[in-house]
Amino acid sequence: MKAVLVAAIACACQSHGGGSDDELAQAKATTQTFFDALDKADCATLGSLVPAAEGSAACAKFVHEWHEELALRLVEIADVRRDGRDKHAIIVNATVMRRGNKETLLLRETHDAGVWRIVL
Secondary structure, eight states: OOOOEEEEOOOOOBOOOOOHHHHHHHHHHHHHHHHHHHHHTOHHHHHHHOGGGOSHHHHHHHHIIIIIISOOEEEEEEEEEEETTEEEEEEEEEEEEETTEEEEEEEEEEEETTEEEOOO
8 A cells, every 4th residue: 555645844935925826836836846956955945945954954864864765756746726624725736756656745835924834
């Protein structure tokens, strides 16, 4: 049975206040930016997207766990929709390769005080 990874990731992408479609597009872009930064071990970007990866030691640990141990690679972003439990949260359904197996990764992104958060 494939595991479904669920992460709530905090992303420091500024909201431009637009409508629902704009926020869904921002959440999708945030997810793409996160995986691009993870692939490049871009600690400056990761630290701004994920508070748990802020700082050189924290980022090194985060990259080791997520990129090297789990070998996570984004395949596609399959769906982006509002979280039915919280109108300020968006669930991003991403298809990833994890240790060579295709799996679903659900990312919960929240919007707080004008900033997207991906909180682990």
